[in-house]
Structure formats: structure tokens, C-alpha cells
Amino acid sequence: MIRLRPTFRRLVAMTAAAGMLALAACSAPAIPDGSAGGTTMVVATSDEPDALNPVLNYGVDGASLIFDGLVARDRDNRLVPGLAADLPTVSPDGRTVTARLRDGVLFHDGTALSAQDVVFTYQAVLDPKVDSTLRSDLDMVESVATTDQATVVFRLRYPYAPFLQRLTLGIVPAKLLAGQDINTAGFNRKPVGTGPYKVESWTPGDRLVLAANERHFGGRPANNRVVVAFVADDNVRAQRMRAGEFDAAELPPKLAAGFDPDAAYKVQRVPTADYRGVMLPMGNPVLADPAVRRALNLAVDRSAMVSGILGGAGDPAFGPVPPTSEFAEPSIVGTPTADVVAASALLDAAGWTPGPGGVRVKDGRPARFALMYPATDTLRKELALAVTADAKKVGIEVTPAGLTWDAIDPRMKSDALLMGYGTPYDPDFISYKLFGSRFAGQGYFNSGSYRSAVVDRALQEGRDQADPARRKAAYAQVQKELAADVPWLFLTYLRHSYVLKSSVQGVTPRVEPHEHGVANSLWWNINTWTRS
Known part of the structure; x- marks a missing residue:
């Protein structure tokens, strides 16, 4: 399920941030453009997440950059194996789904992924003490268990045709969250996943800085760092894009259209x-x-x-x-x-x-x-x-x-x-x-x-x-x-509109959902982006 609306807390933070960023737009750039060596990509979005924990609805559609699910989606939104070695299998009666994990997957802290981490993640979503909006999306799950360190078996209360699509949920490490109150855990702001990027820092109302995961099973990202700037005000975001602060920015259609005549930029309408x-x-x-x-x-x-x-x-x-x-x-x-x-x-x-x-x-x-x-x-x-x-x-x-x-x-x-x-x-x-x-x-x-x-x-x-x-x-x-x-x-x-510097290469749009922000949008494959 999607996040339904910004919380009051986040709206206050974003409003305050917009005021500060308006001042920043008139002075020196607040975020370096990363042009030295072309190793940092800087993107801007209006939306800031409340938490970086998939159990609490972050990046559940498999585009979080920080986490991986058992399955992922390709450029055509088709399911492909993620943490699973192959697409999970479904029993003839539709009520048993079996996933076999890839070998050698590591979390950002160097510990090995195991089937127990998968079980913990899904059990946490189903735990009524956890404030997860995803619980009703998984009400068909009767149980989830391991048969060995690399195999996870889901038992369903009833056949549910699109169940494999629910397996894009990012997997969290059990050892870092077991026994904690997941609703308030420090993990929610400084998470550890298996994804192509790991969290370097998060400054609320300002930016999220991600560093390349050298050991990602899909290969090392083409860039060293990604900076996601949170800029709530559309006009400020456009001004800062024009000032050269960002490699790419999400903008409303009318503001994006203003960049069309300028060869230094290209506009993507997705x-x-x-x-x-x-x-x-x-x-x-x-x-x-x-x-x-x-x-x-x-x-x-x-x-x-x-x-x-x-x-x-x-x-x-x-x-x-x-x-x-x-x-x-x-x-x-x-x-x-x-x-x-x-x-x-x-x-x-x-x-x-x-x-x-x-x-x-x-x-x-x-x-x-x-x-x-x-x-x-x-x-x-x-x-x-x-x-x-x-x-x-x-x-x-x-x-x-x-x-x-x-x-x-x-x-x-x-x-x-x-x-x-x-x-x-x-x-x-x-x-x-x-x-x-x-x-x-x-x-x-x-x-x-x-x-x-x-x-x-x-x-x-x-x-x-x-x-x-x-x-x-x-x-x-x-x-x-x-x-x-x-x-x-x-x-x-x-059609979601984005403005990019013309030097940015490797951008691959795909049909997008309603949500914006770090976990969706044009930068779903930013790990492949380069700068010419």
C-alpha cells in the first residue's frame, strides 16, 4: 500500500526547509555539484520519507536503492530475481510459495543474508505491535518459515494471484532489529540493507547522502555517491536546478517546460x-x-x-x-x-x-x-x-x-x-x-x-x-x-516531469506509480548513471 499523505510533522519540517532553501538558492549552492571526477550524482525531490525502513513502508515496490527484495522489477516493470536466485515457485494450489536465496549476499555491515532475515522482515510487517501500513497487504500470509539457511516458504490462507509482486519488499537484518520496538528504532534513520547504496548521512529537511555499496551482488554502482536533496518548494527546486546544483530534479510540468529551449538540459516526461x-x-x-x-x-x-x-x-x-x-x-x-x-x-x-x-x-x-x-x-x-x-x-x-x-x-x-x-x-x-x-x-x-x-x-x-x-x-x-x-x-x-543536465547518461525511464521521492521516480536505476 502506498503512503497516503505526509504526516503533520513532515509537513512542518518541509515548510521550514522550503524557507531555508529559498535563502540558499540566492546564495552559494548548498550542495556540491559533484562534478569533480563525475563520481557524485545530486538529485532533488519534493518528498522526504518518514523512515528508511521497508517494514514501515519504505521502498516496498523494490526501488529503494538501500534495500533489495526477493524479487525486483526491470525497466518494463516485469518481475526479475532480486535476492532470490530465481523467481520463487508457486504450488499448483496457489497456497505455497518457495524462494531460494542467492549465494554470497552481504548486508552493508558485512554480515551474510540468510533466510531468517527474510522471515523476520515479513513477520515484523505482520506483527500487530508494529505500526506498518503494509499489514493488510499481506493478510493472505498464514506463515513464513525457513527450511534451511537459503530457503523461505510462504504458506497462504488462500490463493492470491499477484503474491510474487508482494515480494519486492526490502529485506532487513534480523540481528539489528530483533527485540527492539521497530516503530522507534534507530535503524529507521540509519538503516543497513543489501542494496546498491548504503546510508552515509541523513539531514532531515535537507538531504540524504548515499555511498556506493562495493559488494552489491548486482555489481558496484557506476558512481560513488548519491545526494538526494529534499526541496519542498517547486520554484526553489527549479531555481537551484538552474543554478547548477542538481544533476536531476523532479519538477511540475509548467516549470519543467521552461528548460526545454536550453541545450544544457534535457526534460524527461515519464x-x-x-x-x-x-x-x-x-x-x-x-x-x-x-x-x-x-x-x-x-x-x-x-x-x-x-x-x-x-x-x-x-x-x-x-x-x-x-x-x-x-x-x-x-x-x-x-x-x-x-x-x-x-x-x-x-x-x-x-x-x-x-x-x-x-x-x-x-x-x-x-x-x-x-x-x-x-x-x-x-x-x-x-x-x-x-x-x-x-x-x-x-x-x-x-x-x-x-x-x-x-x-x-x-x-x-x-x-x-x-x-x-x-x-x-x-x-x-x-x-x-x-x-x-x-x-x-x-x-x-x-x-x-x-x-x-x-x-x-x-x-x-x-x-x-x-x-x-x-x-x-x-x-x-x-x-x-x-x-x-x-x-x-x-x-x-x-506524466512525471524531470529536468536533467545534458551531461547525465544512463537514464532509463519506466512507467511510474503515484509515489515520488527517494524510493521511486526516475532514479530507480541511478546506480547505472554516469556523466559525460
Whole structure:
């Protein structure tokens, strides 16, 4: 499961950091550019992790740089062996998964990886005393045990088709965490893994410095060090990129576009599964009417959002499965431009008639609701304002509200929320919790309390069946039902934008998930980057 939102603590730290970094941008560079010898790569991101422990949800999709999982993903997001010598095997009944470890893998402190480390890692996630958001992702695991020092056996309560994809979780050394409170362990800030880089230092609100692991089983990184700068403010990050401080930086589309004419830089616009949309709560008396939800779905101009707000770095979204996925259902794709006539006709037929100020009314209730978004997110603000303007054209009054997450939390069951999710991996990973009835009203998963017996059955079928054709049919049904019920107003898929110095070589983009930061993004293979 993805991290749902920044904690209040981190938001405060990032806000303070942005102020300090704005000053730094106007003076000498705060971070050396590493050009001497070309041995240090410096990258900048807006997002700082809360902890560097996979058990606590760091780098669980196998791109953490510090850790390795039993399996990894290649440039096409296909599973390949990681710490496992080969892809783990699955028994005919789908309930026993066996992994055999590579020989000679060492942790950063020089100790040998063993099967017991794998067992400890997964048992820690399953331990209710550990504050891991991953526990529900592994609720199919009945037990995990060793048969010898190099073999791990997972017993599942029920067959779970995408289980091998859950084995990207980074493995931690049992000896450094056994008997400790994992929630507060010093390991979370100074971890020891097996990955291509080891942690040299972490200065909260400023940077994470990684040093090459000379003994990594995949080979020594092509560079000696990686510095990850945490710069919350988009404009400051762009200024510091222009000043030459960074080899690469994550930037919003409009800021990235400013670097296009300059030959000293190159801009990468990476396809993603990262969508933005409006969660429409069933507890809101206006949005509980499916006619209102369907009318909104017709009224929004997705093309204008992509061209205007995203600067072309995106695609219209009509559902939670990205077009790049083999599970995408083409029949749900609608017209990306607004259809005001059809939306108005829907509302007319449902009894929503024009009222004072052009706002429609039904049974004395005006077609009016609030649309929340996190105040610090400029992209979500712009999308919220676009939805507001489009809804007004069909007589629905939307009040945008930029709030802190603490203010958003108690209102999610009654007020709409501009949200973001997305995975390029198995559709079960997010959709099962986002649209399943059993998760209704549980935090940021299914916060709008959507319930559909048809969707529930199809989601369960998708995770139960091993047959690819049956799985594809199940997720096609999920997408069709969501398109008909409109519990979410899907708006756009993003293309993540990065600016790199033209001298940087070896960059290999791949379809990205929703998350940003150290554990994802363009630098998933930074261990291969060089400078010409």
C-alpha cells in the first residue's frame, strides 16, 4: 500500500526547509555539484520519507536503492530475481510459495543474508505491535518459515494471484532489529540493507547522502555517491536546478517546460499510472444522487486540464487502471472534452431544475457541495478550480477549499476531495481497498463509503484467480461498474516531469506509480548513471 499523505510533522519540517532553501538558492549552492571526477550524482525531490525502513513502508515496490527484495522489477516493470536466485515457485494450489536465496549476499555491515532475515522482515510487517501500513497487504500470509539457511516458504490462507509482486519488499537484518520496538528504532534513520547504496548521512529537511555499496551482488554502482536533496518548494527546486546544483530534479510540468529551449538540459516526461480525481462521498446528500455524479463526469473538460494545467504532460483519465496496463478496459474511455448538453439533460431528467443564481435545485436542496484539496499542492488546487468552473456550467455549485490534512480528515465522509493514487503493477494493489465495501469509510481508502456487490465480487475474483483471462475479465467488470456508478470523478493521468543536465547518461525511464521521492521516480536505476 502506498503512503497516503505526509504526516503533520513532515509537513512542518518541509515548510521550514522550503524557507531555508529559498535563502540558499540566492546564495552559494548548498550542495556540491559533484562534478569533480563525475563520481557524485545530486538529485532533488519534493518528498522526504518518514523512515528508511521497508517494514514501515519504505521502498516496498523494490526501488529503494538501500534495500533489495526477493524479487525486483526491470525497466518494463516485469518481475526479475532480486535476492532470490530465481523467481520463487508457486504450488499448483496457489497456497505455497518457495524462494531460494542467492549465494554470497552481504548486508552493508558485512554480515551474510540468510533466510531468517527474510522471515523476520515479513513477520515484523505482520506483527500487530508494529505500526506498518503494509499489514493488510499481506493478510493472505498464514506463515513464513525457513527450511534451511537459503530457503523461505510462504504458506497462504488462500490463493492470491499477484503474491510474487508482494515480494519486492526490502529485506532487513534480523540481528539489528530483533527485540527492539521497530516503530522507534534507530535503524529507521540509519538503516543497513543489501542494496546498491548504503546510508552515509541523513539531514532531515535537507538531504540524504548515499555511498556506493562495493559488494552489491548486482555489481558496484557506476558512481560513488548519491545526494538526494529534499526541496519542498517547486520554484526553489527549479531555481537551484538552474543554478547548477542538481544533476536531476523532479519538477511540475509548467516549470519543467521552461528548460526545454536550453541545450544544457534535457526534460524527461515519464508515463505513469498516477491519476488525479475527485472522490465523491456517498454520505453527501447531493453527491449521493447518481445523476449528479454522472453529470459531473460529462461536464468536466479533461482535455483542457491536460493542455492547460499539465502543459500537455498528461492524459485524460476515465478509471483507475492506466492505459499502459494489460488490464485496461478500452470501452470505458469517454469523450475527453466536456459535454454540457448531455450533462444538463441528465440533471433535468433527474429533477434538478435551475434555481436562484443558476444553481439547480431538487426537493428544496441546491446542487451545492465543497471540494477539498491539500492547500500546499498547487496542481490539485488548479484541478479543483477547473472542476469548479466546469460544474458551474451545468448548474452545480462547487466550493473549493484548500485545507491542511488535519482539517480534511474529519470531513471526508461528507465533502468531496481531490485525491491521487495509481499503480502500474497489479490492479489489486490499490483498487481492492479503494473501492471494496469492506474498506468503506476507513481512512483514505474508500473514504467516500462506496459500496457495490458487483464490484466486490469482481475484485475478489481478480485476486483469487490465477488464469490471466479470468483476471482480465474481472477487472474489466470493475472498470465498467465504476464508470457507471462514478464514485470517483477521474480527471487526468500525469506524466512525471524531470529536468536533467545534458551531461547525465544512463537514464532509463519506466512507467511510474503515484509515489515520488527517494524510493521511486526516475532514479530507480541511478546506480547505472554516469556523466559525460
